[in-house]
Every structure is written in C-alpha cells, then in structure tokens.
Amino acid sequence: MFFNYAPVARFNTDDINERRVAAIELVERGLCNQKQAGRICGFHRNTVFKLLRTKRLLGLEAIFEDNRGLKVPYKYINEIRSHIKKLQRQYPDWTDQAIADQAAKDLNIEISRSSVARIRTEKADNRRDKNRPGKKELIELAEIAESIDKEDYDGRQLRLNFERDPELRKKSEESEKEAAPKGERETEKRLIKRLQQGEPNSFCGGLMHNLYLQEVDFEELLSPFPLRPGAGYQSWEILATLFHSINLSIPSIEALKLVNAPELGILAGMNKSPDKETMRTLLGRMAEFNLSGDLVDGFATRLLQQGQIDPEVFFIDGHFLPYYGLKVIAKGYFTVRRLAMRGNELYAVTDLQRKPLFFFTESNEIDFRPIISRAADKLIELGISRPMLVFDRGGYGVHFFSDLSEKADFITWAKYLGDKSLARISEESFSIGLFFDDQKYLVAEDVRTVKETIQTAKKDGRTTPTSMTLRLVVIQDVKTGKRIGIYTNNTSRPLYDIAYYMLQRWGDSENFFKEMMARFNLDYHPGYDIKELEQQPLVENPDIPLIKKAIRGLKKEVQELEREILIAEGKLARRKDKRLDNKISNLRNKIEEKSNDIAQFECKLSTIPDKISILDILQGKPMSRSDLEKKKLYDLMQFMAFHSRERLVEIFRACYDDHRDIKPVLDMITTRAGYVKLIGQTLFVVLDWIESKKHRKAAERFCRLLNQKAIKLVGRLNVKLFFHVSRIPHNGLN
16 A cells, blocks of 8 residues: 555455554554545455454454354254264264264265364363453453543543642632532532532633623623523523534534533533523524514623724625525525525624624515614614714615715715716826725725616605715725725715725625634524424324315305205295296206315315325425524624624734734634533633643633633633643543
8 A cells, every 4th residue: 555655554455364454554544534444455444443443442463353253063963963972982082083084984974174173172162251251242341441541531630730730739729718609409519519520521612701701791681581480491591502502613503412411511500501402492482582682782782881892983784694494585695606595684783893783684675775774773872973884885875875864974885987987087186095905096086966866766756856965985996997986975084084994895894794604604594493394203284174174164065055956946846937947057056066076175185195294384384583583692692702702812812923823723722622620619621731832822821811800600600710721731542
C-alpha cells in the first residue's frame, strides 16, 4: 500500500493474519477510515471495527486466534464414535493415524486423523473451556474494566488539577469555608450532589454565556410568562435550553435527542435538560400567550440602556426564510435558489456595527415599506427621537418617502435614475474621496426633485401625484468610473457620511445574515417536525365518516321524496290532475338522481383505504399563528446568542492579538469540554488542556477577566462561577 507515493503497509493477500494487521495499522496511523481499510484489505467495515476493539482490549495476539469452525466432529454418529473410543482404549500406544486407518477398515468408511484427535482430546478441552472464558467473554470483561478505568481517570484528572494547580487549590480552600447550597426540590438536591462529587462535562465552555444572561437579567426579561407552580420546567428554562443549544451549534430541537441531557442541563442550572418532546409541547403552550413582541421590545430596551447599540444610524433588511412544512403559506422570492417558494420574511434592524436591535417575522404578502415605517415607529418608542434608516431599493416610493420624512431620516439607493442623468454631474464636483472595503470612491452631491406617476397615485387611491425634493449623493468607483446615486432627506450630515452608511448597507449589514446563517442556523423553523410526522402510524381516514354521513342524508331525502309521491298518488286517485302527474314524475326523477348518488358514494367507500398517513390529513391546512410565534421565540434566542457571543468577543480582544482568528478561537473555548465541581457556593469550571500554547495563554487570560466579573449561574441553583484552564494535559484513554 502506498500513500503519497510512499509505502505505508505491506501484506500478503493470501494470509488473513497479515491482512488483519495491515487493516489495523492503516486505521491507527490515520491513513484511512475503517470502511476504506476494509475495502483495501478485503474485510467488511464491521470486521475492521472488531479487530481494532479486540487489539485495544486484549492485545495484538488475540486477533490471530480463530475461534470459528468446528469444535467436535459432528459428522460421526454415536456408533462410529464408540468404535473409535474402543480402539483408543485397546491400543493406547497407537497414533491417531493408525487408529483412523483401522476404524476405516473395520467400518468401511473414510475417517480422518483430525477427527480421531478431536475425539481423544474433547474431554480435556471441555474441562479447560469451562475454566477459561472465551474471547467474547474476555471482551465484555475488558469493556467493563475500561469503563471503570475511565470513571477513575476522570476522578484522577479532576483531583490532580486541584492538587497540583496552586491557583485552583487556593481558590478551593477559600470556597470550602462557604456553606453549600441547599436545594428545595429533589431534582435540585440531586444536581447539588452530582456537582459536589465533580464530573466531566462536554459543554463546560458554554457556561461562559451566563455572563450575558446575567447582564440582561434573563429571568426578569421572561417574567411575562406566568410561573407554573410545581412544573418540572418553567418557561424561562425552556428558552434558556434553546439559548445554550444555539450557542453550542445544536441545529434544531430534534437534535436534542443526541445530546447528553444531564450535561446540557447544568448550563441552565438544571439536573437534566428537557427532551425534544417536552420542548415541543411547552414551546407550543408558550406560543399561545403571543408574548414574542413584548419580549423583543424588552430585549431592545435593555440593549439601548446598556449602550450595546450605536444609535447613530440603523439598517433594515429582510431575509427570506424558506418554509419546508406541510402547510399552505404565501410564497416569496428566494434569491439563493432564484425561484418563488413558500416562506416568511425576517426583517432585522441593526446598528452600524451590524448588531441587531430588534426584528419582525412576517408573511411574504406584506410589503417592505410598511415594515420600514413600523421600524421607525418602534425606534421612536424606544427613545430614538428622529432615527436615520438605511434600506435597499425595495423601499423606494415617493409618497412613502414623503410620509416617512415626517418622523425619520432615510438613506436609500436612487431608483429610476439613469446613467445619463448621473453622467451630467461634472468631474469637478467629485472633490471628496472615500476608502471603503479596499475600494476607492469619489463622492459628489446634487439636489433632485422626484415625482411619482399618475398611475401610481391612482393605484393608491390618490388623485394628485406626490413629489418632493431630495438630496442626491453620487459615489464614483475610482477604478471603473461607474457612478451610483443615493437619495436621502437628511440635509445636515456630511455627504461622505451618507455615502459611507449606504456602502455599509451593501457590506456588513448583509454579512449579518450570512453570519447568522452560518453560526446560528437562522433558517430553522421550530413550528413543525416533518421527520417526526413521517414516522407516525397510519390514522383513521377522515373521509370515511363524511361519506357515510352523506349516504345517510341522501337515504333520508329519498325516503322523504317517496313519502311525497305516496301523498300525491293518493290525491290523484280521488281526482285527475295533470299537475300531480308532473309532480310525481319530477319526484321520481329526483329519487333516481339521489339513488345514483348513493350508489356512487357506496362505490367510493369500497375503494378508499380505512387508514391513511397523517401527512395526507395535514396537507393544505393553513399555517397557524402559533407556528409563527414559535419561530419568533426561537429567533429571539438566536439574536440573544449573537449578542452574547459579541459580548464575549469584546472581552476576548484584550486576550488575543490576532484579529483574524478571534471568533474561531473564542468559539473553540466556549464549546470546550472539561470538568465541573461545586465547592461551597462556587462552581469550578475547569476547561480541558489546550495544546496550542498561544491559544492556551489567551484562554487563561480570558478566564481571569471573566472571574473578575462575578458571574453567577443563571438558574435555580444561582451559584458563583469560577473558570480555569487545566494545566495538566488530558490524554484520556484511546
């Protein structure tokens, strides 16, 4: 075998043991995976897995033992076996081959030497096998021993950190003087007991996000949801689970079934995080309160009060959320796939540093301009007296500009402005230069009066077209000479600021959605679970009772018509009346029609299935507001996760000097595994050893800065958090 033109393994294809060793070497040296190694060496991937496990547990010699095949000569009946045993007793000095030849001569059949040998040694083999466990039993015992060793290893690893690390030892001695917390409920007591013993946790780094939850007062923010006395989980705990799962890049509620619930629960101060069924049930109940709008407003108010948002200018942009559910909703244009498809639109209002302040999630039939006006009103409610809004061409409208100017300033691309009109601006007017995103621009300004057409005015129910004078800012690309116009109603800001804001909309404002997509799975919709529905059993066909009801109704109508015929015939017997003849004829025609309908329904009833898939029942049902409410609650947690990450980035900048890797290195730290141990009122969070010295030193400085902020675990436990990076390499067991 060659890799990169260098020999890496050699084996004889006819020797199974050499092939076994080669497969193990290829996988252990990281040259290929188990499936590829099996294909190269002529094994199934499961066989390669068993070879690796056997070598790890029992050693290399165990892979050469072949425990398959016959243990006794099953072909020989009792008479043949008895004759061979008789010869062995009569001639104890004879060889196995001599006895086989004599037995073959006596019985006139062919007998092999190996069969005689098996019969001679079978009692000894049975006695030996009873006392010696087989390979399968040895593997089971070895796996049990390995699991015990792993548990002991975790304990030793945690103990060594507290014994050999002076900083940890000193802090733990101080914490031992504090009284341990006492849980009110049985689950809280179990959690405290677990943490006091200390245990490994795969999500240790996620506890750092409790800084942001503490700063925004997470529990108070979600206080509009009513408390449920005696409930296993409160509403804020459900959303806290979503918040932490989003930070850990867990892509959906369904993916929670793959997560260790006791470990994830610690991040929110719970003994165990809720499973996906519980999450869906409780999220549905929370959606019934329709509180997402109030929560978004409350979060935006906190962002402004804490100075986390720059109020200089705001960008508003929409992101299409494709909908892959079963329900019928309005279609919108999905620019990535370049086609119209079902979905909703998420409109985010962000600041100059692309931090989101609030968002709207609406159906696609709503126009962009009312959303802009609504965003301006919301900004005014939040205390921004006259906000400046930057938006794309989708918000263009002269009458809309006129209405918006009464309460806000705006900046947008100049639509319906041809190249010839821009070319008439003299070169001397471009007296200011602007450098943006490695591009050089020249900037000039002019004044233009824009007017809508009479057709547009009449379409909106107005008889007079609206016109207004706007400031035109023109940017010219120095490299290509191409000019682009910008309209604004603001007359006080310098023209280079106007140009910079609009270019920022072109760059970082759109990058916000790209980052939300890449890091936080923005397109995920928690309002439906297609895979879960597909696995549902068949349900009663709802068409059957409807058809039976229709048949009963038609039969009643036929009976009523027959009764009317009898009455008419009785009257006709007393006196002749042509009108009664016509009436009876019409009634019989109706009976014939309804009888035909009954026959058709009964025929249909015999052909449709008794049970159908639940997917067929849900197809075509309108999307409920509750589903959209679930999406808004989930999006709120995504936006909070975004801000939490930005808050940690702000602190981490003082610990790491390479701006290109700040976020990847921080994500590595905040998703790192480690150990947790509760001593007194302090939960010690010891992150696993980081191999890169540069990253390890940055993580140590970062932990010290976080420890200065007196972070507490947001949840029922509410203990102090102390972060530390292990100084002892965590090698683990292979």
